[in-house]
Amino acid sequence: MLARPFRLTRGSDYRLVVRRGSRCGGARVLTSILATGESRAARFGFIISKQVGTAVVRNTVRRRLKAVCAEALPRVPQGTDVVIRALPASATASYAELRSDVHRCLARLAPVEATS
Numbered sequence: 001m002l003a004r005p006f007r008l009t010r011g012s013d014y015r016l017v018v019r020r021g022s023r024c025g026g027a028r029v030l031t032s033i034l035a036t037g038e039s040r041a042a043r044f045g046f047i048i049s050k051q052v053g054t055a056v057v058r059n060t061v062r063r064r065l066k067a068v069c070a071e072a073l074p075r076v077p078q079g080t081d082v083v084i085r086a087l088p089a090s091a092t093a094s095y096a097e098l099r100s101d102v103h104r105c106l107a108r109l110a111p112v113e114a115t116s
Contacts, residue, residue: 001066001067001070002044002066002067002069002070002073005041005043006041006042006043006044006069006070006073007043007044007045008043008044008045008081008083009045013043013045013081014045014047014083016034016081017032017033017034017045017081017082017083018032018083018085020034021033021034021081021083022034022109023109024104024105024108024109026101026104026105027087027089027101028086028087028089028090028093028097028098028101029065029084029085029086029087029090029098029101029102029105030084030085030087031082031083031084031085031101031102031105031106031109032082032083032084032085033080033081033082033105033106033109034080034081034082035077035079035080036079036080036081037079038078038079039078039079040078040079041073041078042073042076042077042078042079042080042081042082043080043081043082044066044069044073044081044082044083044084045081045082045083045084046062046065046066046083046084046085046086047083047084047085047086048061048062048085048086049085049086051088052086052087052088052090052091053088053091057091058086061086061090061091061093061098062086064095064098065084065086065098065102067095068095068098068099068102068103069082069084069102071099072102072103072106075106076106082106084102
């Protein structure tokens with residue numbers, strides 16, 4: 001799970017990343033990334049609208065995305081803020097599909113460090 005220090009919690013932070021950050025889109029998620037230059041761990045935020053589905057479906061998608069981001073956290077540069085917006089197609093996507101979409105966008109938008 002993604003601990004609180006690694007999450008975006010303020011609306012102003014979400015707006016800043018979505019408005020000024022670089023975007024990568026796919027069929028299931030839209031990813032916005034903003035490098036802040038601060039010396040802190042990367043932070044992730046999630047936007048899951050009611051168009052995705054019922055509360056149960058939205059929470060399932062959110063949990064999957066949090067797990068994907070917790071797995072990717074060591075490879076994301078410090079001081080980076082990431083906002084992931086789930087699209088309606090994410091409701092029927094498997095964990096592996098969400099993981100591949102998020103990893104593709106993270107690799108494309110931010111120079112991800114290689115891990116061994």
